[in-house]
Amino acid sequence: MSGELPDIGRFAAAFEEFLEAMTAAAHAPESGLATRIRDHLGTDPREVPSTTARFPPRDHPNVQLALDAVAPDADVLGYEAPQQAVMMGISLSELLAGRGAGGAVTPGPVQYADVEVGDGRIVACVANGVYLARHDGAPLAAVVSRIERPYGAAIRLECVSPQREAGAAWLAAVRAAMREHNVFRGKVISLHQRDDRSVYVRFHTLPPVARDGVILPEGTLERLEAHASGIARHAERLRAAGRHLKRGVLLHGPPGTGKTLSVSYLLGAMPGRTTILLTGNGLGLIEQAVSMARELAPATVVFEDVDLVATERTMRTGAGSPLFDLLNQMEGVDEDADLLFLLTTNRPDVVEPALAARPGRVDLALEIPLPDAAARARLVDLYAQGIDLDDAAREQLVTRTDAVSGAFIRELMRQAELHATLGGRAAAADDVLGALDELLEDRSLLTRRLLGQAAEAPMRHALAAAGLPVPPDRAAE
Numbered sequence: 001m002s003g004e005l006p007d008i009g010r011f012a013a014a015f016e017e018f019l020e021a022m023t024a025a026a027h028a029p030e031s032g033l034a035t036r037i038r039d040h041l042g043t044d045p046r047e048v049p050s051t052t053a054r055f056p057p058r059d060h061p062n063v064q065l066a067l068d069a070v071a072p073d074a075d076v077l078g079y080e081a082p083q084q085a086v087m088m089g090i091s092l093s094e095l096l097a098g099r100g101a102g103g104a105v106t107p108g109p110v111q112y113a114d115v116e117v118g119d120g121r122i123v124a125c126v127a128n129g130v131y132l133a134r135h136d137g138a139p140l141a142a143v144v145s146r147i148e149r150p151y152g153a154a155i156r157l158e159c160v161s162p163q164r165e166a167g168a169a170w171l172a173a174v175r176a177a178m179r180e181h182n183v184f185r186g187k188v189i190s191l192h193q194r195d196d197r198s199v200y201v202r203f204h205t206l207p208p209v210a211r212d213g214v215i216l217p218e219g220t221l222e223r224l225e226a227h228a229s230g231i232a233r234h235a236e237r238l239r240a241a242g243r244h245l246k247r248g249v250l251l252h253g254p255p256g257t258g259k260t261l262s263v264s265y266l267l268g269a270m271p272g273r274t275t276i277l278l279t280g281n282g283l284g285l286i287e288q289a290v291s292m293a294r295e296l297a298p299a300t301v302v303f304e305d306v307d308l309v310a311t312e313r314t315m316r317t318g319a320g321s322p323l324f325d326l327l328n329q330m331e332g333v334d335e336d337a338d339l340l341f342l343l344t345t346n347r348p349d350v351v352e353p354a355l356a357a358r359p360g361r362v363d364l365a366l367e368i369p370l371p372d373a374a375a376r377a378r379l380v381d382l383y384a385q386g387i388d389l390d391d392a393a394r395e396q397l398v399t400r401t402d403a404v405s406g407a408f409i410r411e412l413m414r415q416a417e418l419h420a421t422l423g424g425r426a427a428a429a430d431d432v433l434g435a436l437d438e439l440l441e442d443r444s445l446l447t448r449r450l451l452g453q454a455a456e457a458p459m460r461h462a463l464a465a466a467g468l469p470v471p472p473d474r475a476a477e
Contacts, residue, residue, distance in 0.1 A: 031098040032107045033079055033130065037141045040075075040132045043162050045141065050092055050160040051167040057153045058191075058201050059178065060146070061115045061123040066177035067131065067144075070170065074133035076126065080108030086128060089147035092158045095130070113146065117183040118203035135173070138166035153198040185296050188267070190277040191285040199285060204277065209265040215378050215406060216258060220366055224249065224262060227364045228340055229270050232298060235338050244335035248361050252348040253368035256407030259344040262368065263302060266342070273340075274299040283309060283322040290329040298338035301326075307347035310354055323351065327358040370405055373398055379406050383413040384432065393429035400436060412436055 037045050055063055067074075081090055085100035094100040111128040127146040134140065140161035147154045157174065159167040188204040214221055227249060231238065235245055251259040267275055274296040276289045293299040309322045326341070333339055343362065345351050355362050371379060376398045380389070389397070401409060415435040420427035 031096070031105070033077060033105075034096045034098070036077060036132065037096070037130065040141060041139050041160070041162055045092065045096060045160055048160050048162055049164055050158050051164070051171060052156060052158045053171050053174070055155040055157075055178075057146070057155060057198050060113065060125045060155050061117050061183045062178040062181065063144075063155050063157070063174070064115075064123055064125040065181040065183065066174045067126070069177040069181060070135075070173045071131055071133035071142075074131045076110055077130040077132065078108045078110035079105055079128060079130065081105045081128075086111075086145075087148045089145040089149075089154075089156055090128065090143065091145075092141075092143050092160060095143060116203075118187050118189075121183075123183070133170070135161070135166045135170040138163040140167055140170055142170070151197050153196065179295065182296060184292065185274055186272050188275040188277065190279050191282040191289050191292075193281055193285060199288060206264050206267055208268055209261060211265060211269070213382060214258060214262055214265045215371060215375050215382065216262065216368060217372075217375065220368070221262070223364070224251075224266065224366055225269070228266055228342075232270060232273070232338055232340070235298070239336050245338045246330070246333050246335055246341075247339075247363055248330060248341040248343065250348070250351075250355070250362045250365040251342070251344045251368055252365060253346070254370055254405060255346050256405030257368045257370060258406050259368050260304060261406075263304070263342055263344065267300065267302075270300070272298070276301050278303040278322070278326070286322060286325045286329055290326070290333065293339055294333060294337060298340075300340040300342060302342045304344045305346065306343050307345040307350040310351045321354070323354050324358075327354065327361045330361045331358070370403055373402075375406075376401050376404075376409065379409045383410045387413065387416065387427045387429070387432060389429050389432065393433060397432065397436065400440070408439070412439060415439070 034045070041048070079090065079095060081100050082103035085094070085103065085105065088101050090100050090105060095105055098105050110126060112124045113127040114122050115125050116122050126144050129144050131142040131144065132139075133142065138161050140159055142157055142159040145156050145158075147156055157171065159171055161167040161170070184201065188206055190202050190204065191199055192202060193199050211221075227247060231245055231247060238245060251262060253259060267273075274293065276293055276299065278286060278289060278301065282289065289301060293301050303323075303326060306323050311321055330341060341362070343351075348365070377394070380394060380397050380401075401412075412432065412435055415438070416431040417427045419435060420431045
């Protein structure tokens with residue numbers, strides 16, 4: 001026996017050739033899923049190019065409703081795969097080969113995910129499955145997979161057909177059906193972002209607000225209605241005349257004067273519109289919110305307390321404040337799109353520079369001031385319902401509540417009712433006046449400020465507290 005060692009390189013090459021020959025000679029049986037897809041298409045699916053579409057996870061119920069509408073008679077097949085493969089998303093080639101990342105892909109039950117879409121309604125969405133359908137007579141197969149990769153979640157539709165145009169046309173029909181059956185249309189929603197950057201939608205129910213429950217200076221509510229709902233009612237006529245429908249409204253004034261109440265009333269008075277609320281961590285999603293508003297028009301975008309973020313830079317946007325982001329997005333909206341942007345602020349001086357730098361985005365600014373005597377009388381009547389007030393008590397309340405907000409008067413009546421309830425009696429004028437005395441005490445100064453009372457000059461307040469004469473307020477003259 002020779003003592004020479006074999007040539008390692010030649011041995012490795014020969015072994016590689018051996019493995020390739022064995023692989024070519026091997027014949028793994030075709031999976032049941034691959035057989036069903038082949039039989040439905042009438043050809044080898046491996047030889048047909050596929051078309052793929054991706055949708056954000058928030059659109060999963062819209063994709064499902066579209067599939068139900070476009071392919072109501074389709075056969076839906078299920079499959080099982082290791083969890084890692086499912087999270088990465090099973091492609092058509094992996095399904096045909098019977099193997100994905102981490103293990104085998106085998107026939108199994110269809111996997112569903114229940115998604116709540118507001119009003120207690122739940123849509124059972126196919127998370128992993130195969131649709132065997134037809135489009136204009138052409139057979140096609142579509143693999144549905146819910147990808148849950150970190151920083152890359154999506155709903156994927158991969159479609160294959162012997163007639164490539166049929167697959168593209170079918171996906172176009174799915175997109176059209178998604179717009180028609182969109183679960184967000186006509187709802188009040190807000191966008192939020194998870195730690196993995198995936199975006200989800202919350203549904204909201206706003207309390208109903210009657211028109212006579214909104215106490216504003218004469219003519220203010222009428223101007224707001226004309227600019228908001230009036231344009232919406234006459235949208236077609238205005239379009240025909242070449243007038244733009246996109247509009248922005250700024251409501252400004254002290255806290256507690258009725259800005260949010262006015263917005264809530266207006267949203268309720270314009271049924272059928274989609275409303276998107278920009279709040280909290282959704283401020284970094286303004287581009288997506290405005291994009292949804294365009295798609296779901298007629299729609300309203302509400303951004304309250306814009307002064308709180310007028311100069312704030314967010315990590316998600318990087319380029320500027322959420323207010324500037326919104327104003328930039330408003331610039332890209334088509335003029336004839338029925339989109340209403342409602343903004344509120346307690347500090348118009350803070351937001352004015354941003355609005356002035358983007359002229360035309362906000363075309364109506366309405367002041368909601370502290371109520372005058374006539375408005376306070378109406379507020380007393382509104383919130384004192386069920387409490388017996390004589391004319392003298394009513395007049396005293398109106399006089400003593402100078403420079404307070406509507407929120408203050410509402411809280412006054414609540415406290416009066418509470419005092420009477422604790423005392424085991426029905427609320428009366430004495431309870432209201434007693435509650436007013438407490439709220440006007442020095443120790444309740446912060447409470448009054450929190451309820452929207454205008455700030456008092458420190459020196460004037462100190463003189464009054466010391467019982468010394470208070471000089472007239474020249475600024476008010």
